[in-house]
Amino acid sequence: MEEQIITNTNLSTTTESPVKSKASIVQFNIDRQCPIQYVTVYNDRAEVTRSVHHHFDAEGTYELVFEGFSPSVDLTSLHVSGGTGKACTILEVSYQKRYENTMVEEDLTPLDQLQNECSNIQVDIAKHQRELARLVKQRTWLDGRASKLMNQDGQINTNDLDSMQQFIDFYYKQLIKLDDETTNEENQIKELTQQKEKLEAKIQEHGVVEINRRKEKREVTIAVHIATNKIDVALDISYLISNCSWTASYDVRVNSAESTKQQTQLTYYGSIINKSQENWTDVQLSLSTATPSLGGAVPKLGTLKIGYLVPRYNSYRSPKFEMMDDLYEEAETHCLKAASFSSKSLGFSKRRARTTLNSIETDELEAPGTINVLASQTEASMSSSSFTIPRRATIDADGKPHKVTIGVLDLTSTFIYTVVPKLTARAYLKASTINTSDKQLLAGPASIFMDNNFVTHSSIDNVCLGDTFDLPLGTDASVKVEYKPVKKVADTQGYISKVHYENIRHETRLVNTKSNDVTVYVYEQVPLSSDEKIKVKLILPDLRLKDQGQNCTVTMNDSNNLEWKCILKERGECRLPLEYTIEWPIDKRVEYTQVQ
Numbered sequence: 146m147e148e149q150i151i152t153n154t155n156l157s158t159t160t161e162s163p164v165k166s167k168a169s170i171v172q173f174n175i176d177r178q179c180p181i182q183y184v185t186v187y188n189d190r191a192e193v194t195r196s197v198h199h200h201f202d203a204e205g206t207y208e209l210v211f212e213g214f215s216p217s218v219d220l221t222s223l224h225v226s227g228g229t230g231k232a233c234t235i236l237e238v239s240y241q242k243r244y245e246n247t248m249v250e251e252d253l254t255p256l257d258q259l260q261n262e263c264s265n266i267q268v269d270i271a272k273h274q275r276e277l278a279r280l281v282k283q284r285t286w287l288d289g290r291a292s293k294l295m296n297q298d299g300q301i302n303t304n305d306l307d308s309m310q311q312f313i314d315f316y317y318k319q320l321i322k323l324d325d326e327t328t329n330e331e332n333q334i335k336e337l338t339q340q341k342e343k344l345e346a347k348i349q350e351h352g353v354v355e356i357n358r359r360k361e362k363r364e365v366t367i368a369v370h371i372a373t374n375k376i377d378v379a380l381d382i383s384y385l386i387s388n389c390s391w392t393a394s395y396d397v398r399v400n401s402a403e404s405t406k407q408q409t410q411l412t413y414y415g416s417i418i419n420k421s422q423e424n425w426t427d428v429q430l431s432l433s434t435a436t437p438s439l440g441g442a443v444p445k446l447g448t449l450k451i452g453y454l455v456p457r458y459n460s461y462r463s464p465k466f467e468m469m470d471d472l473y474e475e476a477e478t479h480c481l482k483a484a485s486f487s488s489k490s491l492g493f494s495k496r497r498a499r500t501t502l503n504s505i506e507t508d509e510l511e512a513p514g515t516i517n518v519l520a521s522q523t524e525a526s527m528s529s530s531s532f533t534i535p536r537r538a539t540i541d542a543d544g545k546p547h548k549v550t551i552g553v554l555d556l557t558s559t560f561i562y563t564v565v566p567k568l569t570a571r572a573y574l575k576a577s578t579i580n581t582s583d584k585q586l587l588a589g590p591a592s593i594f595m596d597n598n599f600v601t602h603s604s605i606d607n608v609c610l611g612d613t614f615d616l617p618l619g620t621d622a623s624v625k626v627e628y629k630p631v632k633k634v635a636d637t638q639g640y641i642s643k644v645h646y647e648n649i650r651h652e653t654r655l656v657n658t659k660s661n662d663v664t665v666y667v668y669e670q671v672p673l674s675s676d677e678k679i680k681v682k683l684i685l686p687d688l689r690l691k692d693q694g695q696n697c698t699v700t701m702n703d704s705n706n707l708e709w710k711c712i713l714k715e716r717g718e719c720r721l722p723l724e725y726t727i728e729w730p731i732d733k734r735v736e737y738t739q740v741q
Contacts, residue, residue, distance in 0.1 A: 168208040168368060173197060175213045179382065184540070185431040185531065186391045186417055190219075193423070194383040196227075201371045201378060206236070214363040215386060215423040222385040225367055233378045237368040256348065263344040270337045277330040284323050291316055388420040391432050393589030394548070395605055397616055399558060399576050401596055409558040409578050409616070413551040413586070415532065417540055425540040430549065434587060435529035530585060554582045558616070562624050562665040566653045572624035572665065576616040580608050593618065624663060624713070627654040643731040650685075650724040657713035667709040669723050671701070672737065678730055685724040697721070 173179060175195060183194040201207065214220070220240040294312060367380070396412040415432045419425065532551050540547050558576035580586060586608035593600045593616055600619050608614045634648040657663055674681050686699050686707070696712035697719060711719050729735050 168206045170208045170210060171199065173209060173211045175211050179211060181425055181428045182381075183431070184425050184428045185433050186389060186415075187433050188392075188436050189390050190385055190387050190437065191389045191419075191421070192383060193386055193425075194381055196379060196381050198377060198379050201374075201376050203374050204371045206368065206370050209367040209369060209380075211365045211367070211382070212362060214365065214384075215421055216363070217386050217388045217421040217423070218363065219385040219387065220363060220365070223365060224383045225380060226383075227378070227380040232371065232373045232376055234370045234372070235367065236370055238365070240363065240365045243362045243364065259344055259348050263341055263348065266337050266341045266344065270334055270341070273330050273333045273337070277327065277334070280323055280327050280330065284320070284327075287316060287319055287323075386421045386423060388422075389418060391415050391417045393551075393587040393605075395586075395589060395591035396594070397591050398594040398597070399616065399618065401560065407558045407560055407576060409556040409576060411554040411556060413554060413584065415534075415549050415551050416546040417549065418544060418546055419540045419542045420544045422542050424542050425538075427537050427539055430534040430538050430540070432532040432534070432549075432551065433529055434531075434585060552582075552584060554584060556581060560618075560663065562621065562663055564624075564626050564653070564655070564665060564667045566626055566628040566667065567670060570626040570628050571620045572626055572655075574618040574621045576618055577613060578616060579613050580610060583610065585609055586614075591616070595619075623658045624665065625656040625658065627656070629654070637731060638728075644728045645731055645735075647727045648724070649727070650722070652723070653721040654718065655711065655713060655721070656718040657715065660715050662715055663713050665709075665711045665713055667707075667711065667721055669707045669709075669721075671705055671707060671723075671725055672727065673705040676729075678733075679735060680728045681725060682728075683725045685722045 179195040179197045181193055182196050185192040197209075197211075199209070223238060223240060225235055225238050291312070294309065365382070367382075369378070371378070392415075394414045394416050396414070398410045398412075400408045400410075417430075417432075534549050534551070538547070538549060556578050558578040561575055561577050562572045563575060564572050586605055588607050589605060591603050591605050593603050595618050601617060603617050605614060605616075629652045631649060631651040633650075636646045636648075637643055638646045653667060653669070655665055655667070671683055672681050688699065688701060692698060696714070697709060699707055699709045702708050707723065709721055711721075713719060727735075
């Protein structure tokens with residue numbers, strides 16, 4: 146029997162041997178005698194708190210031994226609290242692992258004997274496989290001779306016919322013999338393979354029996370000193386346990402009855418998965434937004450160095466071309482220096498952007514927030530929130546998602562239409578919603594309903610208090626989009642320096658068939674020049690004019706795309722013209738590249 150005792154240094158300890166020698170031992174089974182009272186679930190683990198009540202008749206030192214902990218428990222995270230002041234003092238908390246025989250050893254054939262038999266059978270299988278390969282070669286040779294004989298050209302005399310008849314008789318007999326021998330070898334290989342599989346199964350049983358015979362048992366020992374007679378003591382034992390988590394999910398129902406204020410009801414769910422081999426029966430649940438897996442240490446930024454890239458050549462250059470090689474090497478060095486600078490700078494910018502994104506995501510996950518669902522209580526810290534479920538629940542360790550309700554939020558949305566006519570002549574409706582509640586929303590899937598009709602499956606990103614988030618509601622045929630064909634005029638201009646000239650024009654027409662006003666955003670591309678000799682000039686719309694008429698404004702966004710905002714009146718329409726010119730040198734060709 147192996148035993149390992151490790152004392153939790155975070156708790157009060159004692160190393161005096163007389164205490165242990167005089168201590169009385171009291172055994173507890175945690176499942177039967179230490180029920181779970183509280184469970185706080187994180188994104189990748191949980192904190193479990195159990196309670197134990199015991200009556201002590203006489204004063205003295207006792208060792209309370211608790212057994213039955215799951216293998217997923219982090220025993221180094223044990224924390225014990227409670228007691229009755231000076232009447233009960235916690236002296237030491239330690240844990241140990243023991244291995245016990247949980248089943249009677251079966252009468253198995255010795256492992257060495259089974260392995261030797263398996264090796265001998267493998268040798269026999271290999272021998273029969275070689276014999277089978279020889280039979281295949283013999284048949285191939287006979288088939289080749291027969292094919293050659295049948296393909297002979299020329300006249301055939303009587304002697305040739307006699308020889309052919311003799312060969313056919315020989316060929317027939319040999320085929321029968323080879324078929325019988327081949328079948329016999331295949332049966333032998335099949336039978337030996339079955340024997341080998343049975344032996345391998347028995348060898349596997351040895352490992353299973355050994356594992357079952359040495360089952361790990363985890364125990365926690367709490368040494369306490371009782372300073373009075375006949376006293377009841379209550380202790381709380383808390384610890385971290387892995388293989389459990391929770392994620393957010395949503396049910397969103399949008400009501401469009403009122404044209405000015407669209408009501409949005411968002412039901413906030415927590416989906417809990419428990420694979421810890423520990424059932425949580427009738428417990429008080431809390432869901433925490435803290436992310437222990439991310440850690441609390443700031444990542445260390447290393448030093449970024451830049452230097453010359455030394456070119457390497459795999460082939461030998463003859464002295465005849467040494468001068469030319471020097472010229473090539475000099476030119477290549479300049480190119481490599483420029484490429485090295487560019488790539489390293491790009492790499493730095495990517496890393497910096499990635500680091501910034503990670504920090505933003507961490508802040509969003511750990512942003513403080515409060516929640517108040519029915520009569521639930523919320524504990525908020527500087528970096529996280531804890532959602533306390535108002536009713537006790539049972540979460541079995543079955544690995545299945547168990548959904549609990551965190552809260553129901555009543556929000557107000559604004560309907561906005563988005564049109565990208567170059568890609569599709571459809572108007573996409575979305576509900577732009579502000580999180581006016583006192584609850585932080587974590588990232589998770591959402592089922593969207595509009596006027597009690599299912600629309601689509603979507604997702605919600607991390608939404609802090611006061612943030613705006615969009616809920617897609619699909620396409621709406623009541624806002625019609627017409628994208629007229631592109632008109633392109635190409636020409637060559639200039640007397641001395643000739644250039645290609647193109648004029649591109651097209652128009653988007655929007656029609657509102659609703660009985661109320663709607664807001665529509667339209668996005669159009671304008672080519673962005675990547676060379677100073679390629680000139681792009683926007684003619685329509687004129688960005689210098691703030692108001693484009695018909696309750697419409699336009700701006701150029703960061704992606705060099707035009708963004709129109711149109712207020713379409715009931716039964717109204719608007720036209721959005723786009724016109725621009727492109728000029729580039731006549732000896733060049735241009736191409737368009739989509740960049741996301």
